[in-house]
Each structure stands twice: as C-alpha cells, then as structure tokens.
Amino acid sequence: MRFGYFDDANREYVITTPNTPYPWINYLGSENFFSLISHQAGGYCFYRDPRFRRILRYRYNNVPTDVGGRYFYIHENGDYWTPSYMPVKAELDAFECRHGLGYTRIMGKRNGLKVDTLYFVPLGHTAEVHQVTVTNESDQARDFTLFSSIEFCLWNAYDDMTNYQRNFSTGEVEVEGSTIYHKTEYRERRNHFAFYHVNAPVAGFDTDRETFVGLYNGMSEPSAVVEGKSRNSVASGWSPIASHSLAITLQPNEAKTFIFILGYVENPKDEKWEQPGVINKSRASTLIQAFSSDDQIESALTALKDYWTGLLSTYALQSSDEKLNRMVNIWNPYQCMVTFNMSRSASYFETGIGRGMGFRDSNQDLLGFVHLVPERARERLIDIASTQFPDGSAYHQYQPLTKRGNNEVGSGFNDDPLWLILGAAAYIKETGDYSILHEDVPFDNDPANCATFFEHLKRSFYHVIENLGPHNLPLIGRADWNDCLNLNCFSDTPDESYQTTENRHGRTAESIFIAGMFVFIGVEYAALCEKLGRNQEAQTAIRHIEAMKQAVLDSGYDGEWFLRAYDFFGEKVGSHENAEGQIYIEPQGFCVMAGIGVENGLAEKALNSVKERLDTKYGIVLINPAYTTYHLELGEISSYPPGYKENAGIFCHNNPWIMIAETVIGRGEQAFDYYKKITPAYIEDISEIHRTEPYVYSQMIAGKDAVRHGEAKNSWLTGTAAWNFVAISQYMLGVRPEYDGLLVKPCIGSEIAEFTITRKCRGADYVIKVKNTGSRKIPTLKVNGTPIEGNLIPYAGAGEHVVIECEA
Ligand code: BGC
Ligand code: NOJ
Numbered sequence: 001m002r003f004g005y006f007d008d009a010n011r012e013y014v015i016t017t018p019n020t021p022y023p024w025i026n027y028l029g030s031e032n033f034f035s036l037i038s039h040q041a042g043g044y045c046f047y048r049d050p051r052f053r054r055i056l057r058y059r060y061n062n063v064p065t066d067v068g069g070r071y072f073y074i075h076e077n078g079d080y081w082t083p084s085y086m087p088v089k090a091e092l093d094a095f096e097c098r099h100g101l102g103y104t105r106i107m108g109k110r111n112g113l114k115v116d117t118l119y120f121v122p123l124g125h126t127a128e129v130h131q132v133t134v135t136n137e138s139d140q141a142r143d144f145t146l147f148s149s150i151e152f153c154l155w156n157a158y159d160d161m162t163n164y165q166r167n168f169s170t171g172e173v174e175v176e177g178s179t180i181y182h183k184t185e186y187r188e189r190r191n192h193f194a195f196y197h198v199n200a201p202v203a204g205f206d207t208d209r210e211t212f213v214g215l216y217n218g219m220s221e222p223s224a225v226v227e228g229k230s231r232n233s234v235a236s237g238w239s240p241i242a243s244h245s246l247a248i249t250l251q252p253n254e255a256k257t258f259i260f261i262l263g264y265v266e267n268p269k270d271e272k273w274e275q276p277g278v279i280n281k282s283r284a285s286t287l288i289q290a291f292s293s294d295d296q297i298e299s300a301l302t303a304l305k306d307y308w309t310g311l312l313s314t315y316a317l318q319s320s321d322e323k324l325n326r327m328v329n330i331w332n333p334y335q336c337m338v339t340f341n342m343s344r345s346a347s348y349f350e351t352g353i354g355r356g357m358g359f360r361d362s363n364q365d366l367l368g369f370v371h372l373v374p375e376r377a378r379e380r381l382i383d384i385a386s387t388q389f390p391d392g393s394a395y396h397q398y399q400p401l402t403k404r405g406n407n408e409v410g411s412g413f414n415d416d417p418l419w420l421i422l423g424a425a426a427y428i429k430e431t432g433d434y435s436i437l438h439e440d441v442p443f444d445n446d447p448a449n450c451a452t453f454f455e456h457l458k459r460s461f462y463h464v465i466e467n468l469g470p471h472n473l474p475l476i477g478r479a480d481w482n483d484c485l486n487l488n489c490f491s492d493t494p495d496e497s498y499q500t501t502e503n504r505h506g507r508t509a510e511s512i513f514i515a516g517m518f519v520f521i522g523v524e525y526a527a528l529c530e531k532l533g534r535n536q537e538a539q540t541a542i543r544h545i546e547a548m549k550q551a552v553l554d555s556g557y558d559g560e561w562f563l564r565a566y567d568f569f570g571e572k573v574g575s576h577e578n579a580e581g582q583i584y585i586e587p588q589g590f591c592v593m594a595g596i597g598v599e600n601g602l603a604e605k606a607l608n609s610v611k612e613r614l615d616t617k618y619g620i621v622l623i624n625p626a627y628t629t630y631h632l633e634l635g636e637i638s639s640y641p642p643g644y645k646e647n648a649g650i651f652c653h654n655n656p657w658i659m660i661a662e663t664v665i666g667r668g669e670q671a672f673d674y675y676k677k678i679t680p681a682y683i684e685d686i687s688e689i690h691r692t693e694p695y696v697y698s699q700m701i702a703g704k705d706a707v708r709h710g711e712a713k714n715s716w717l718t719g720t721a722a723w724n725f726v727a728i729s730q731y732m733l734g735v736r737p738e739y740d741g742l743l744v745k746p747c748i749g750s751e752i753a754e755f756t757i758t759r760k761c762r763g764a765d766y767v768i769k770v771k772n773t774g775s776r777k778i779p780t781l782k783v784n785g786t787p788i789e790g791n792l793i794p795y796a797g798a799g800e801h802v803v804i805e806c807e808a
Contacts, residue, residue, distance in 0.1 A: 001688040006681065006695070007098070008322065011308070011330050013695040015039045015097040018085035021691040023066040025348055025716070026099035027338050028128060029121035030307070033264060034341060035128055036348070037104050037119055039097035041084035042069035044153065045121075045128055047192070047264045049401035050345050050352025054157035055194050055264055056150055057239075060351050067219050068151060070130055070262065072117060074110075075228035076144035083108025083115035087219040099695070101308040101334055103301065112138025113250075115146075122300035123307055127263035127287055131297050134258075136250035147225050148260055149243045150196055151209060152182045158353045171240040173207040174279060179288070180207055180242035183279055192266045195284050196242035199259045199292045203247040204230025209239035257294055263287045311337070311372045315729055319755035323681040328728060331680065335696045335721040336368030340376070342717050345400070349699075349714040356397040356406050359384060360481065361719055363419035367426050368722030371737075371761070374431045381423055382441055385456045390443045392417050392456075392463030396499075404445050410500050414467060414477035415514050417460035418521045424457055425524035429737040432762055432795070434531060454532065461525045464518050465544055469566065471555035472547065474514035475507060476565060479635075481586060481654075482513070482622075484646040486635025487567050498636035510566045512556040512574075516590030518548050527739060552596050561609040562587035562597075567633050580625045581634070583613050589657025592664055604665050610658055611670070618710045619650035619678040620658055621703035643706025650701040652678045652720040656727035663731040668774055669749025671732055679724065686710065697721055734779075734808070735759055735768060741792040742766060744781060746808040750774035763798025770806045779808040 003024075004015040015024055023038035028045070035045035036058075043066075044056035058068045067087050074081055081090035084097075084106050094109040103120035114135040121128055136142050154160045154167055174181040179197040186193050206212035206224055211233035214223035222243075224230050230245040248256060265283045274280045291297060317328040344361055346352035362384055370377040387398045387405040394416040395405030405411075428434060437454040451459075467475045478499070479485050487509035488502045522545040529538035556563050564574025564584035574584040588606045597603040613624045626648035627638035640647035655678050662671035676682045678701065684694040689710040692698045697720040698712035730736035734746035735757050742761060750773055757768045770779075781788050782805040796802045 001686070002684055002694075003687055004694075006326055006684075008326050008330070010098070010100065012098045012100040013693075015099070016095070018092070018095050021688055023348055024097075024099070024693045026104045027341070027716075028102055028104070028119060030102060030123070030337070030341065033121050033126040033128070034346070035119075035121060036346060038066050038069065038348070039099070039104075039106070040066055040069070040086035041071055041106055041117070041119070042066035042086060044068065045262070046157075046346070046352065047126060049399070051157050052155070052401055053192070053264075054153040054155060054160065054352065055262070057153040057160060059161075070119070070128070071149045071219065072115060072130075072132055073147040073149065073222070073225045074113060074115065074144055075147065075225055076111075076113070076142065078228075079111070080225050080228070081108075081110050083110075083117065089220060101330070102304050109137070112136065113142060113144070118297070118301070120301060120304060122291065123303055125263075125287060125290065126265070127261050127291070129291055129297060129300070130260040130262065131294070132258045132260065133255055134248060134250065135255040136252055139252045141252065142250045144248055145203065145228050146246045146248055146258070147222075147230070147243055148196070148198065149212070149219075149222065149241065150262060151239060151241045152184070152194065154184050155190065157351075169237045171235050171237050173235045173240050173242075175205060175207060175234060176281070178202050178244060179281075179284070180205060180244070181279060181281070181284070182240055182242065184240060186272070186279060187277075191269055191272055192264065193279055195261075195263050195265070196244075197261045197263070197284075197288050198244050198246065199288075200246055202230075202244045204232050204245045206230050206233045206243040207240055208233035208235040209241045212241055212243050259291055259294070259297060261288055261291050308334075313758070314371045314760045315735075316758040317733065317755060319752050321752055323679075324728075324752065327679055327681050328725075328733070331695045332721060332725045332728070333368070333372060335716065336365065336725055337372060339365040339717055339719070339721050340369040340373070340380075343400070344717045347714075347716045350717055355409075356399040357384075358397050359387065359394045359416045360396075360413065360419045363423035364719040365722050366423040368725045370426050370430045374427065374433075377427050378431075378433065378436055381420070381427055381436065382439060382453070384423070385420060385441045385453055386443075386445050388417070388420070388443055388456055388459070390449060390459070392459030392461075392466075394420075408500075410478075412478040412502070413480065413483070414464070414475055414511065415480040415517060417463045418514070418517050420460050421457050421525050422521045424453070425521075425528065428528070429739055430761065437528065437532065454528065457525055457528065458537075461522060461541065461544075464514065469508055469510035470570060471510055471566060472551040473510035473512060473556060473566070474518060476509045476511040476514065478502060480511045480514050482584075482637065482646055484636035484639070485511075485565065485573070486637075487565060487573075487633065489635040490568075490632055491635065492632060498639070504568055506568045508566065508570050509568050512552060512563050512565060513584075513586045513590055515548050515552050515556060516562070516587050516594050516596065519545055519552070519594035519596060520590055522548070531739065549594075549596055552591060553602075556587070556591070557597070557602055561606040562591045569633065571633075573634065574623070580627045581623045581637075582625065583609060584623050585610065585614055585620055585651070585654050585658065586622075589654055589661050592661035593657060595664065598665060603661070607658070607661055607665065607667070615674075616650065616704045616709070617677070618683075618701050619652065620655050620674060621648045621705075622646055622651045622654070623648050626703070626705040641706070643703040643709065645700055648703040648705050650678065650703050652697050652699060652701065653718055653723060656720075656723040659727040660731045663734075663747040666747065666777060668732060668747035669751070671727070672748045672751060675724070675728060675732065697724060733757060735766075737761055738792060741794045744768060744779060744791050744793060744804065744806055746770055746772055746779060746806070748772065748774070762795050764796040764800040764802060766793070766796075766802045766804060768804040768806055770808055772808045774808070776808050779806045781806050
C-alpha cells in the first residue's frame, strides 16, 4: 500500500494522508542550522550540535509518537484545528505534505480554509523560515485567528530532559513587538539566544507553556487556542514557549501570507547587552530583515533549489527505469548528504544526545558524498584523522562541536583505522588532490604531536599488522564493523555497556572481516605509497596484504563460505560447526570484494551460500540461523530477539557489499536483484509492511526469523546510504573514479539495456552512453569517437567535455 507518490520533476515525495505507518521525516539545513521535520510538522532544530545547542524541545518515546514541532492552529468561531493534522487531529478536507530537498511544504484544508506552510532553512543563515499562506476558498468572508506555537529546549538537550530541579527556575524570555526572544542562561555563560518572529502585528502572544496550554491539557487542546485568545504570558522559569496570535479576515478567494522566522543568534561576549538585562538584538534584526518579504523568501528558496541542482548534477542517470533514476539522481545522494551533516546523531531513532560522529561511520559516509562536496570531504578527513591515537587506533566517536574524541565510548574497535584509508583513497581518486597526504595533522587533537596525513594512514595500516592473533588474522578488539560482536566483553551484568565493557583481556579473538577489509583497503595504502614514490614501502605493504590473503585461505574459510571470527577461546564463529550463527554476511562481502577466492571458485561458492542461506524476499539477513539464546562469549549480537538488528536482521548497510561482490564475479543480474529488494523506491508499494519512509534507506529491516519480517527501523542515518550509492553507481552502473582515470565497467545484467550517465569529475564532464547486453566482462569503449584499449578513461582537463560510447 502507498501513502503518497514520487514527484520526480519537483524532486519531492508527496504524502497524501497524515496517517502514514510512521512519522515520515525530512531534514532542513545544510551548513550550521539543522532541523528535523515530520510530515505533520513534528521535530526540532539545533545549531551545529543536537545535544549542546538544541533550539526546540522534542520528547522522544512520546505518546502519541510525534508531538512537538512547529504548529499552526486555526481558531474560527469555536472550531479549532491544525493544518498539519497533528496535534489537534481535527478531520481535514485535504492534506498534503511535500518533502523536497531541504524544504517541506504542508497543506491542510478545512471548511473552505486552506493553509499552506513552507518550511526551510535558507542557505547562509541560522534560521528556519515558516511561510504560511492562508486562502479563503469559500464564498463567504472569514474571520479567524491563526496561532503559532513552538516550545524551546533549554539548550543542552540532555540536561533539558533530566535536571528539572534547575530547569524549572532558569527559563527567561523577552517580548518586543512581534518577536519573542528565548534567552535562558544568557545572563551567565551563554552568548546565544533564539527568537521567533512574525512579519505582522500580533493580536497577542504567549511564552509560558502552562499558561498557553493549560496544565492538564495536551498540545492537541491548548486552552488559549480553544478559547481563541492569547494570554500575553511572560515565562519565568518552567517551560518557555513562543506563540503568536494573528487576527485575520479574508474575503472569498483572498489569500494572505505571513512569514515566521525561528532564528538563532550568537553575540560577541562584549556585545551581549543592549542595556543591563536586555539582550542586544541587532543581529536578530538583520536576520529578520533578510526575510520579511515574499520576494526574499522566493529567492532564498530558488537559491536552495539551485544549490541542490548543482550538487546532484555531479552524477546523473538516464534510463528507462524511473525508480532507478529517482534513487540514483535524487534520493540516494540526498540521504548521503544528510548522513554527512548528521552522522548518527539526530533522527527519529537517534536522540541527538547519545552519539557523536563515528570514526568508521563518517569515513564510510564520505564514500557517498565525496563527489558532491569534495572540499568539505577533505576537511572531514582531517577532522577524523585529528582524533586518531599515535598507535593508529582511534576514538570510536568524536563530538561535532568540539571535534574531540569522545571518551565515553572509548576506542578499541579494530576496524576503525582502516576506514580512514578507504575514505582518503576515495577523496584522492575523486579530486587528484595528493596534497592532503602532506598536511600536518595532530594525534588526539594535541598540536604538540603531529604527523603528516600520510603518516596517519600508515599507522592505520600497521595497527592491523601489529595486532594479529594466533592465526595471523587481525584481532577484533572490542568489536569490528559489527558493533555487537563483542568477543572480549563477557557481560552478565545488566546495565554494563556492550560497547565499552571488556571484562577479559585476550589476544585470541580474531576477525576474518577485518582481514577482508585489510586486503580490500590495504591495496589503496600501497597505491598511495607508490604515488608518493615510496616504492619500497609499497612492496612491503603488498607482502603484508598477500600474507593476509593467505591467512584467510588457510584459516578463514569454512568449506562453503568465509568464517566470521575466532572467539576468546579460539573457537570458530560463523562456521557450519556452530549450532546457530553458522554463516555471517560481512566476510562473504568483504573477502570477495577483496578478490580472495575469486580465482579458485571459493568466492563464488561463498556467494552461492549467501543466496541459499541468507537471502529473503525483503533482503539479505546478517546471519543464519539467528541466535535463540544469549551467548556470553559473543555479546550483544545474541542479546537481540531473533531476526532483529545484528541478530539476523536485514542490515541494509552490508547488503551492498554482497552486491559489489556479485559484480566482482560478474553476476550483475544477481547484484541488481539484491539492490531492488532493499531500495526504497522499489518497495514503496509495501509501505504498510516496511513502515519507514519510502524515499530513504533504513538501517535494518526485520529478518525472516522476526515476528515482523519486512518491517524497517532506523531510517536515514545509516552507512546504507553511502554503500548503496557506491554499489549502484560505481559497480552496477559501473562508473568509478580511479587514481588515473574514470573506470567504466557496467555489471547490472541485461534488464537495464541502455543508459546514459553524466559524470562531473575534476572539472571535466563525461557523458557515458552504455549499450548493455550484460554479457561482456570488459566493455568496449570509444572516447570522443575513437576506440580505446581497456576501460580506463584518462582524466580530461578541466572544462573539457568527453563523450564515451560503451558496449557492455
Ligand atoms: C546496535 C548497533 C549500534 C551500536 C552503537 C547497538 O545496540 O545494535 O547497531 O552500532 O549499538 O552503539
Ligand atoms: C551501526 C553503527 O553506526 C555502525 O558503525 C555499525 O557498523 C553497525 N551499526 C553494525 O553494528
């Protein structure tokens, strides 16, 4: 069942009913000010850091599930309603929500009154704009009151939901004309405030939640709205809010527009006050003036749309498959940009409090956005590397505001360092910017301890070599990519964190997955050594890689597939000898991607085992059989009920590794088949089962052992976005930047018989026209009409236009 449709021409998903199977959200903002907004206007915004600079309050795990946002209420002769449906839930004659790239429009209609609201964060500004258009579609004049309503968070989102003995006494506001200023804690150490403004005279306002709503009411029935009259309350402690009321008269067919601005302002320390106790509002006024007319809004929205058009033109596909086009051209890259901005911090599944930027996550996300914002990718790589320890290991996470490693989550995830090499290689292939390798970058943010970025990569590589176990395979540490494979944790105490507890110190637990990663990613390190003329170092690296390959073949294959690990006791994990968890997806993907076992058929056998044991109609599960009991020696993976999350859920993040692996052995049709199973546009029709947004990937879909097989959770912030983009764009459609040219190697089966890709890279444009029979191992290519040897197109100069004809 569908709850809307794709409007590709406008790059929007249009939701046609408020009753979607879960709140379907969008993100606003692309620089410093970010917002989450659901199709019912729920959500919140923050400045840079969702924990430390939260502007709007939002209650996770609320009942009903999505209350708290930017709401507009209409009161007309005793009838009151919300055009966003929530929170009043009065029946609407029409509802539509259009989630676009960086903006959302919500329209609700009742009794001949139509309210359209456009929400977006203009480029270059720290504010949400809410442009509200009210239209009288009836044949009578209408008199009504429009109320706005938002609730402020007391900045630190964690304290805001825990420290009430303090919070209930700190709240402060100022009201001046049509602007409400939120200035809690501004009197002491903060030099930032927020404001909510409307470009029209107000009939009244409220800033104290209890007065506006009524202590025993919910947001569905604020007493001021029910009565149609603001109380002009001035908050003192408790919960500051901002609500304006506007008295509006509309003749038949008349429309009026109002612009509300929810802004964030920082003042220099010595310019905080206008007079004692009164905040300096000059910067707020400038912001307000920038958005006081409809023309200003229109040009800001056009600028935003142009910004996205520019970004998305970097890789564009034309094919006869409209679902594929819309994923590759619009929604997949859009989600990649959101993961760039948010990492794993703030979604409807991540509270913005618990997790900072992941070391491994951010490097993988980079694979999906490096072609869109290469300069920012460079900065990101330096930020990540700056948190690395001198021995090559890494903090697992860092905080976006401080860019420092996060001690609470610690380190010791032994896959982490390798992802930095993969991210760096992707950046250099995209840009040709080898200068990054010579950049001076600190360890653990200590300016007194710096080394070149290249040296960081070297330490990443050797961190693996210096931490090998009994089978010469990499030690897993706390865990590898699979955060829940905690082989040294041995936790039998509730409330101990699986992520940070290490009750035993062993040097036996080894990961075949990290071994596969080492082979796949290590060659990038060797290539970079060569590029720098360090041939000896490259040779040494290649010897290590060869030895690792051999170690996998000697001790990492289990007859029909790659083994997953050796545990603390040296016992096999992911083997046919185990009763449960016999086969894991991760090493099948990465070892084959690395080319291990391709020559002797072991790779193909492993992928056949994936098909046979892990594939389901909704995607490939992570393990099989699922663990049915808790295994002390395995950790969190066995803590989940069968079929959920790492315990045999369909982890959409590593499905594309299998797709890529399938292309490595030339099975494009199979790869594309797997792709279609989990890619949102292809499963829009089963939205009632899938439940999360049909325009973005979710981290996990419940697996075949789960009670709710096919149901997805944790949408938006997942490495799934980047890896699926890599799988489809670079391996199936097959256009991939290499160090010395653009490699063209489609492998998608014959279903997509013809397609054209436009790719911008290093300042040149490439138009690649593919005739695809699905039968050629290596395609034949003509570049600007001339046949070439092989399938690497040397990079053209900036400004050049290259036409490639490809028969695949
Ligand atoms: C989840 C993992 C996640 C980890 C992060 C675990 O509970 O299952 O998917 O990466 O928490 O803290
Ligand atoms: C989610 C985490 O963000 C990611 O880093 C990890 O690899 C997966 N969970 C698998 O455990």
